[in-house]
Every structure is written in structure tokens, then in C-alpha cells.
Amino acid sequence: MATNSDQKLIFDDLDFNKILNQSSRFIKIGAIVFFLIISILILNYIRMIYTDYLWYEQLGFQSILLKEVFTKLILIFSGWFIASSFLGINIYFANKISNGPIEYDVDGSILNLYKKITFWVYLVIILLFGLIAGLILSGSWLEILMFFNFQEFNELDPVFGRDISFYVFQLPVFHIIQGWVLTISILSLIITGAVYLINSVIRGVKFEMNSSNWVQISLILAFIMFILSIGNFLSRWDIPLTEGGLVDGALYTDVNIKKTGLLVLSIVGIIISCILLANIYIKNNKIVFGSIISWFVLLTIVTILLPMSIQRFVVRPAEYVKEAEYISRNIEFTKKAFGLNNIENIFLPIDDNTISQQTIAENSETINNIRLWDHKPLLSVYKQIQLIRPYYDFIDADVDRYEINSKSSQVLLSPREVAPEKLTEDARTWINQKLVYTHGIGFAMSPVTDFTLEGRPQFYAKDIPNNGLIPVKDHSNKNSEEEFVVSNPRIYYGENDYPYSIVNTKTKELDYQTDEGDLFRVNYWGSGGVVLDSTFKKLLYALEFRDLNILISGEITNKSLIQYRRSLKERISQIVPFLTLDADPYIVADKENLIWIQDAYTSSDKYPYSQYETYIEDDSINYIRNSVKVTVNAFEGDVNFYLWDEQDPIVLTYQKVFPDLFTSKSDISNHMKKHTRYPQDLFTLQAKIYSKYHMENTQNFYNDEDLWEFSKEKFGNKDDLKEVAPYYVIMKLPGQDSTEFVQLIPYTPNQRKNLIGWLAARSDGENFGKLLSFSFPKDRQIDGTEQVEARIDNDQDISAWFSLRCVEGSSCIRGNLLVVPLGGSILYAEPIYIQAEGVDFPELKKVILASGEKVVMEDSLELALEALLGISDINEIKALENTNENNLNEKYLDITEVDVKEMTEIINNLKDILGELENKLDLFKNKVD
Template sequence: MWAFCAIAAGNVYPAFVQRFRVEPAQSTKERVYVERNIAATRAAYGIDNIEEKQFSYNAEPTAAEVKAAAENFANTRLVTPIRVASTLTALQGVKDFYKFGVPDLDRYSIDGKQTQVVIGVRELNENNIQSWENAHLAYTHGDGVVLAPADEVERGLPDFLVSGLPPQVNPKLDLTINRSQVYFGENLGGYAIINTNRDEIGIDSRSGETTTSNFGETSNGESAGVAMGSLVRRGAFALRFGSIDPLISSFIKSDSRVIFKRDVRERVKAIAPFLTFDSDPYPVIVDGRIVYVIDGYTTTDKYPYSQRVGGVMSKNDLGGINYVRNSVKAVVDAYNGQVTLYAMPGKDPLLESYTKAFPKLFTPFAAMPQTLQEHLRYPTDLFDVQTAMWGRYHVDDPTVLLENSQRWDVASDPGAEPQSTSGGAAASGASGAAATSSNQRMAPYYTQTKLPGEDKQSFVITRSFSPASADNRTPLLTGFMVGKSDLADYGKLVVYNVTGGSPRAPSGVMNLIASSDQVSQAITLLNARGQGSKVYYGDLVAIPAGNSLVYVRSLYVQPEDDRTAAVIQKVIVSVADRVVMADTFGAALNLAFPGTGVGDVVTGGTAPSGTSPSGTGSGTGAGSGSGSTGGGAGASDSTGTSTGGSVSSSGGQRLATILDQITQKRDAANKAFGAGKFAEYAQLQSEIDALLTEMKSILTSTAPGTAPSGLGSSGPAASAVVTTTTRRPIAA
């Protein structure tokens, strides 16, 4: 009887009421509860005080708007962190026992100007270490960082301002590195024993050569780890690590110290297990030291009326919650492992409770060094959750929420690899070069830009929205959210609601790029899989220009050996219905906005060695064209009409010889690059540069009117002189 009553009261009756009383009039019966759900969800995820602005979209920026956006273009991020991880290892690994993971984005003052940079830590490569002695006594630490501007490259590669070992810092940067050893980092497992009779292997701070020393023990007594002490303690550690070696090794002394929990996320979790930590720690150079910053969250799944995080989370630990605050910034010293938990300003009842329970655990935010505060970033995982929730809860009307008629989704990922046909050519059209998954969402990304309506540059994290659709492929842009990281506005969220026109979302822009014949042809030439090279896209970055958006995407080429460097070979610019591509960002901008000269103010570095300053473009309204963007002989205007000049017959023959020599040297350089013979590669590129200089001298001596003698008599042939010199830097 009791079981029957329990089933009837607990299941049957509620289901009856829901079906026959609520569902026929859901919008009125549940209105008050939905209102509470909207308010509670916004409050629980910190999206209740978002500033909303209107972005009245115009597809085509005016010439004045383009020129006014010159500072934005000059600071456009060209480097994609995930694409250059192997590049850092290939060019800056120094020794095979070092490696780089995916670098992070931050901003530093370069020549007195805040500039976005990529920064990576030279980590210990544990995969190349054999034997217990080497793994735990000799090779104990990584060393140093590399830093390069994210808005410019040199010959398609990062232009390092901090590099080498010992770390060399360019005078443009106002910083020093006094303690470069990295005993604690990302994905660093196992344990290390320092101050033993077996010296550690590292890099000498004066000569830069491999040497042995007790790097983990300094003259001022600063040291990491736990004392090994007596034989009993050594036996305890042997049991903990499941190895008898700490007990029996003759290298270990009574004052040796053992370092464990070396992964920075694992370390802070052990200290504050009641907090959830961000999946993306990032390094900062502060007061001559390397530290890691990890965002800490207070969370619960018991906030009344708030919506829980569902299946939108895939790469972090915030799934299943319905309340979150970024109330803690954890800082871990990469040398000694010291952890400081800074309590962020703002009201958070959970943090207040933890502070009362552990009064000495948290340090006030005011005690954080100013030099560190200037490098704090809006946290990735929090922004991931907030944008996903805002897509549904940006509406105020409970009826609209129930109808689901104005729901937004985070925009689909535009893809990172071009799709190819079986013959190797890049596919075109809506299903072409953008390898976009209907279930994969565009990840948030950091950039520095001047936001619409603002008068200064900001370092922000951003993400776009599209209308919700059954197949998740609606390629229209409904809005975009930014989270500000600069100290004056830290933590402020702004949503730009897009009105007017039918602007493309990132996946729609990628479909437009994929339909470009010039881009497809370039990918076909460069994407020589099975023959030595492959092509990747960089991040698709949106740049505001007046009431328009200009999209920029680098095109990387890398040998099929993933341990080698990836080179930015082309830069693609898309605006309105146009797509242009060139060897440098400045050249691409001049193609996209002819007559404005906006590309001339971009310091995007030089083209990959051996390339000409050529570019290609296509799209409605602007025609198509190919040729130099420098305005010299063989240049093309927006309609593709040649403005080339003429040379003598002997000049034309010399040009033909130069082109043959460039082709031969280019092929040899490609092979050297693919084999990792960088010295030979550099020498061949220097020879190619000399040939290009000679070719330019011949071309610039021409008089306008006729094509170069010996190379054809029509305008298009003159243009071909320039585009033919565009090399494939990686393809075999």
C-alpha cells in the first residue's frame, strides 16, 4: 500500500498535472517560474550585467573607415598558437631534451606600446629520457621562454624578442629573466630529486653550453621540494613512487630534496581541492621569474532556479554546474613551485565561506604585484560557459524562451585543415576548403583590437553567435561577445547585437574563402601531402572597421614531419563578398582596399624567403586580379588589368634564366627544409633573394606600355612574370 501511494504521489500525479494542466497553457502556467529561471541563470553565471550594444552592420567599409581602422590592422594577430608549437621546438628547442607545448597569447610593452605576443615555455622533453638516473636525477627541469609579437612575422616565422639559452631579451622589451629554470610546468609528471651527488644537466648561464650543476639549489637557500632526510624517509618515498631506487641510489644525500606534483594544475588542485581550475594555465614573466597563472573557480550545482551546464562543455571541468565565479587567481612559481592563491574582488558567498574555513590560504588581490596584474586574462573556460548560456538566455521574455524562437548558438568552427579531393586539389564551394564540423563550436580566442565605438585598443577574448538551427550550419552572424582583460576594465562583458544586412558567421566566411579559385589553386599547389608538405589554416580573426568586419586568416605550410617548423606562406583577407590573398598581410590589405594605402602601415614582416610581393583576389563587385601589390612593374589593379612595362630582348632572356634558377634553388631549399637542414636552407634562400633583387632591377627599369620582350606581348603575361616567382616553400 505504501509503495502504491509513493508511486502515485511521486510520479503519476505530477505527470498528470504536467500533461493535462500545464502543457496546454505552458506560457502562462510556467511564466513566473521561467522568469525566475532567466534571472537566476544570468546571476549564477555572471551574465546579468552584460553591456549590450548595437552593431549596425555594413558589408563594405568606406575608405575613411578603412583608414581609421589602420591601427586595428597594424595590430592584427597573424600567429596562431597551436600552429607554431612545432615551430618553437624546431627553431628554439636548443637541445633534444627540451620541447615546447602550445604557446599562449598575452600582451607586453614593446617599444613602449602594448603589443599582443605569443609566449611559450621551454619544457623538459620527458619522452627522450631513458633510465631512472637520467629521468629523476640528471634531466630535472626545462629552461627559459620564447616570446614573439603575434601581429608580425619574419619570412613567415615568428620574430623572436626573447630567445635562446641563456635567454636573450631584445632591448625593445623592458624586462629581465634572472631565474629561468622550470621545475614546475604544464603536463610535467613524475618526480625529480635535486641536490644529489649526481649533477643536473642544463644550460650554462654564461656560455650557453650544456653543463652539469645543482640548478635546483641556490646560494640564498631558495629551493623546492621536500627533504629526503633519513633512510626511513627515503623508504617512504620509494613506496610512494613505486620504485626502490630512491632508497638504494648512492647519489642521494641526507640533504637531497624530492620534487613532485610538478604539473601546475595538479599542484593547485592538491592545495585547494574544493576549487575548480581552468584548463589553460599561462606563463608570465614577473620580476625576472617565470610564473604560471591558473584561474580558479568556485562552483556549485545547487543554485536555485539556475540552468545547469549541459553538453556544451567538452574540454574543461565546468560541466554539470549551475553557478560559477572566477574568484581565485592561482600563481605558481616555475622554479620553486611556491603557490599563491589570490582572492579576486567581488562578492562570492562560496569564497567567503572558504576564507573563513581556511583564513591563511588566500591572499588579498591588492597584494598581487602590479606587474602581474597587468597580464591577467579573462579566463577561457568561464567565457566558454558564459557564451553558451547567453545564446539561450539573452532573451528577456519568458514566452520567447519557451518558444526557443530566438535562440542563438555559438558559431560553428570554421575548420583548421583544407579538405581535398582525391586528386589532391582543394575542394571549393560551400563544402570546400573549410573542414567545418556541424557539432564543433568555434573556440574563444584572444586578440587585441579597438572595439566598435571605443577609442583605444583592448586585449579581449571573443566569440561569435549564429541563429540556432537543426543542422547547426546557419552561417549568419547575430552577435559577438567580448570579455575585457586590461586592468582598467577587467572582467567587463560586452555583447554586440548585429543588425542590418545578412553578415556571414565565421563558417560562412570560410565557405566564401573555400569558393575562391585563387585560394583553392594555391592550396592545391602547397598541400602536397605524400610529397613532403601539408597546409593548415590559422585562426580566423575578425577586425572591426567602422561598421564592417574584415576577416583575416593566415595560411601555414609545414613539412609532413610534425616536428618541423610551420611557415605562414599566405595571408587571406575577406570583406563583404571579396576574398584576396597575398604573401604578406600588408599586400593583402592593399588588394582588398585598393587606393587606401592601408596595407603600407602594417608592419607584418617580410614575405617567406623566395616569394615575390604578389597577391591574388576574387569576389563580386571588385573583379579579380593577380600580381604585385607594390605598384611596380607587373602590378595588377582591382580588375586584373596589367600595368606592366617593357624590357629589351636581352633583359627578357635574363629574366627567363633567373626564373629557371629560382625554380631550381627553390626545389633544393624545400628539400633542405624538409630534411631539417636549416643552414643549407638559409643559404639557398639568400641566393634566391639575390636573384629576386636582380629581377626587380630589370623590371623596374621598364617603360610602361609593353610586356617584357621574350616573355610574351600581352598584359596578362606580364602579370605572370611576377606570380610565377611565388615559391612553394615546403612542397617537395
């Protein structure tokens, strides 16, 4: 045995028995610390699960949490066992193969120390490796549940003839498993190599591959190559999901070259896997390296070089001819995936596009609901005159429709939510923030068209109630009866980012102010929240929110409830993280409570041949449905999920996975159903896609022959143009007998300014969800919004008014320019606001209307309509007839002193002429006699 004198001297100075004893002590201490850390982590995880369970149970959705937890645990332990076993077996054989005599003199104690250390190190590596692998696998718990419960689409893809469900539900799981197995195999290969290297260093020998090493390495490499081959085979099925080409989906090169190439690559990979297995007996490292290099060369040729060559030299010179079939597939599948395949196309023959009195009479309800109040200016006004108290806030104003005086009236409504963060610094005590200022109360509701002489909104509902009730009534008639009264307008759950609160405590909550000015306080009488009926629960939530006051406060009783996850997005997403939420939830005033409605979407990025689009939170999707309507009680916090689209396979799959989650849409109350609407985020996405996909002719599509784009407008106090956003309007659609609640967006041709058509989504009754596309004659000039904005800027009277009023100290704000279809004509309406500098308090001062060749601006919608129709002269005459001479309005009469003198002289001259005529007439009579 070779020796080393220096090493001997060093070892001679060491007391290996002492080192061994100390090492054993350190190992024991380390094991105890490790066990304590793991125990704390496990206990904390159990605490989190239990508090979550209490929250889910209070809402009635505990089965969802339990299914998630149990599925994750099964996957964690399954992945842990598989990964740890795989790595453990490889480490065992690598350690056994690489162990041998140490090439220098060493005491037996050091060998025992080495064995103990390596044993524990390898054990920890194996356990941690398995745990991490299990945790990674558990992250796909939902995909795996959907894999076993999927609902078929009953549509086949044209490349492989498989149902769409295969791509949406099955193929992703195949990729997850393949990628997971490949990862643990490669990491095992690396760790195995590390074991060989470490053992060679400990033994003091040079690391070399021998026949025993090659057996194990070849086995692992063969397994890795086999898994890669499976991945290549799975990649063939990804071809219909290809993106980034002329259009998304499989194209000529993908179908004719790449599909076959990947099949060849997977077969070659299996052959190489067999060669590597044979190398167990051949034991030639050249075969290993040669096989792997050959595979990578083939991979480069099949996936990069060959497709690029075919695309450049075969496809590009005759691109349309080669790709026409695939463009047609993309159009068909994109329209299906985004719900655009059943749009009704309607041609509108518009002649002179002028508005007549008859047009106004036939569309009076539409005229009375033109939205002059934009969301942002109205919200600013609400915050100035309707907050009342500094600890409230209006987060958003939403469009809806209500029956007022037996007519459908479009309104803007904003709930008054509590904002404890707005309390003064001295008032931000724990008692105030968590126990006193717990809820908002009431709402402001205004008709979208009406405003006062001062430029402020009219109200159907306003102010903080002095009796806890919110009446809704017509502002135009003080003697009119209330339409309805909201008996409980309190808002504990809303759009604001609420902290947790504790209700029904010894400290009463602030509710409202009475007529006498007293602050009325109340204890929460609902059931929303988790009951803190034990010290144990208080301890759990003190740990959850890291707030000791929850445990020690004497204000909390056994009947107190802790409310958390109070913002709509957080509350809903906690229950259904797999649904995408619309950005604009809205509140509905019921006779008993205020109820939030939140639109929720099912989506996928695995729909074959469909075009990918960027959506909420920058997610790229190619399939979407508004499959769920969610309601949240603003007082109780109860959440209901209504299955809205019963034809959507994705939501039906979720229903199979979570049978207790959804409620039939037939169970929603009639009142709430009347307030459901086609969601704006979905419509915006569909309208964007339809701007190109309205073209069904592949040649036109390829050439962008009839590409549309959203109209543009000036908005705010800047001259920059922005895209018109979809908006809601109550209108009578062409060919319909009655008005309805519609969302629409106008289009202009690409790089042109004229109006070409508009897309509408219906929201009422049996027509809910139907899309209509209206197109205008292409040989007629119909002004688009940008052209109307230019006409407004060029009008001398309007321009002069802007120059006069929009001076230093105040600014003019241009509202949304609305395109309002009226039968076969188009009316354009734009409100003008004035806002003093430094005060966010806009006032609605002018209304601009345009139609045909005419643009007018007046103080109200009624006056603007009169001016547009050209009936203002009649009104002037009537005004003159009924006006006292001493109070003549300069607007109707402008006479100077010179004019009076001239008229007096004319009258005197006429009198002289008449006198002469009378004299001549008398002479003529005398002669006749």
C-alpha cells in the same frame, strides 16, 4: 527433547574438546593477524599523513591538511560509534530473543564453541560496519565544515523564501545525514534478520516471527519510516533544483502538485511510523505489510502518476500560459548564477561593412596584433626549431600581451619544459631521470602577426640561453634595446606530467650549453621541495615512491630536496581539491622568474532555478565564478591563491573554513596583474549560455525566436566545419579611445549563416571581467564566418592557388578565421599554412582578408591590406618608376614581342603624320606672309 540418531553418531565421533582448543588457537592466531594487518594499515596511513604534512609545511599550508585530517578523524570515530552502537544493540537483542533450547542432543563443548565463534563474528561485523560507516561519513568533511561556516548570498528563492545559501550549503548536509542514517538503519534491519535466521538454523527449529521478534522489527521499521519521511520533507526543498523539464528549476506541476504531495507523503510516513510503533503491542504482521504497501502506493501516486497526469492534461495544452512565470524565474536566476546579469548591450549600426584607409589608421594597433599564428601550427614549429635538445618539450603555447617598444604587443609564449621520458632507453638511468634532468629552461615568444619570408615565426625571445639569461627584445630592430631580461628562466614546475626529482645532490643538474659548447651544470639553490635531512625521511619517501634508491643512494645529502607533485594541476588540486581548474594555465615572464597563472573556479549544482550546464570533466553545474587566481613559481614551486571575486559567497565560505589559504588580490604584483586575463573556459561556458539567455522576453525564449549559435569555420586540412572557439585580440572596442586586451566570440542566428553579433570579455585594469554584447541590425546581411569561408573557396585566384600548391607531397592548412571588429566594420582574417608530407613543420605562406564584398589573398598582412583597400595600383606605378628596365618584374609588366612591333608601327605612323602636319603648317605660314 527431540533427538536425531544420525546426528548423534556424527557428534559421537568428534572430540569437541580438541575442536574447542584448536578453535581457540585459530581465533587467537586470527586475532593476532587481524591486529597486525590493522596496525600496518594504521602505520601506513600515519606515514602518508606525515609525508603530506612535510609537503604542505614546505608550502606553508599545513593548517589546511591538519583541519582536513582532524575533521575526518572526528567524523570517522563519531560515525563509527553511532553505527556500531546502533547495530550492536540490535544484534544483542536479536541474539537474546532468538536464543533458546537446541532441538537435538549436543555436547556442551559445541555450545561453548558456537558461543565463542558467534561472539567474535558479531564483534567483527559490528566493528567493520561502524568503521565503514565512519569512513563514508568522513568523505563529507568539507560539506560539513561549510555547513557551519557558510556565507549568505542575500538572495531569496521565490518558492520557499529561503536564502540561496540554504540550498548550496545546508540542504546537501541534511541529505547526507538523512541518507547515512537511512543506510545504516536498513543494513541493521537486514543483519538483525540474519541473526534470527542463523540462530534458528543452529537450534534446528523453523524460523517464525513471534511477539518478541515483532517488537524489535517494528521498532526498526518505524525508525526507517520516520527517516524516509524526513527525506520526503527534504525533497520538497529540492524542487527549485529540478532539472529535465521545459527549463530547469521548479515548474507549474512541481510548485502546485509535487510540493504539496511530498508534504502529504512525509506526514503519512510519520503516521505509518506511529502505527508501526503501536504494532509493538498489537503484534499483527498484516498491519506492518499493509502500512508499507500503502506508503509505496502513495509514493507512486504523488511522485509519478499525479504529476504526469497534471503535466499531460493541464499544463501541456496551455504550456506557455502555465509556465511563463517559471521561465522568467529561470532566465533571471540563470543569468545571476553564470554572471550574465550585468552584460552591457550595445547596438552597432553597420552600413556597407567596408574597410577604409581611415578605419585602418584609427585601428592600427588592432591590425598590428591580428593573430595569424594559431596555437597548434606555432607549437609544431617551436618543436622543430626551438627545442634544441631532445630532452625538452613545448607543451602548449599561450596568448598574452607584453609592452614592446612602449606598445602593447600580443604574443604567443611557450616554456621549454624538461621531458626526461624523451631520453633514449640507454640514458634512462635513475641518476639521469631523478638527479640530472630535473628542469627545463627558457621559453620561446613570438608576435602573433609577424612571420619571415620562409613562413617562420619572428621571435621576441628564443633559444636556450648561453649564459643562463633570457633577453626579450623587438625582433624588427636588431639595434633595439632589450625590453627586459629574465634572470632565472629555469622551470622545475609546469604543465608536463613530471616524476619526482631530487635536487642539490652530489650529482649536479644539467642547466644549459655555453658558447664554447660545454654543458653547464648547477646545483639547485632554491627552497622548493622537502629536505631529506634524515634517514627516517629517506625511508618514508622510499616507501612513498616505492623506490629503494632514495634510501640507499650515496648521491643524496642531508641538504638535498625531494620535489614531487610538480605538475600544476596535481600541485594545486592537492591543496584545493574543491576548486575547479581552468584547462589552460599560462606562464608569465618576469624580470626574475617565470611565474605560472592558473585560473580557478568555485562552482555549485545547487543554485535554485538556474539552468544546468555540463562543464570541465563532464560535471553538471548551475553556478560558477572565477573567484581565485593561482600563481606558481616555476623555480621555487611556491603557490599563492589570490581572492579575485570578493563577492562570491562560496569562496568567502572557503575563506572562513581555511582562513590561512587566500591572499587579497591587492597583494598581487603590478606586473602579474597586467598579465591576468579573463579565462577562456569560463567565457566559453558563458557565451554558450548567453546564446539563448540573451532573450529576456519569455515568449521569445519559449519559442526560441532569437536563438544564436557559435559561428563555424574550416580549420586544418579538412573541409569539415567546426565551431569557432573564443579568442583573444588587442582591439579598440566601439566607443572606446584606446586599445585593450579582449576575448570575443562571434554569433550567427540559429540555422542561418550571417553574423548577428559578438560577445566580448575585457581583461585590462578597472574593466577586468566586464562583458559586452554587440548586436548588428537584423535587417542587414553581414557575412558570417561560414559564408566567408564559402567566398574564399569560390574565389578563382585563391582556388587556383590551392589547386597548385596543395598537391601530393604537401598539404594546405587553414588557420582560424578571425572576426576582427574595426569600429563599425568587420575584418575577416585567415592564415594559410603549407606543410610537407610526413613532417610536422607548417610554414605560414598566405594571408586571406575579407571585408564587404571583397576577398583577397597575399603573401603578407601588409600586402593583403593594400589589396583589400584597392591601393595596389599606386604601388605598381611606383614600382614601375623605380625599377630598372633590364630587371622588370613580370608581376608588374607583361609585354610580348608582338606588342613591341605594334607599338613601333604606331610610333612610326605618328611620326609620318607629324611630318605632314609640319609641312602643311609651313605652307600655311608662307601664305599668311
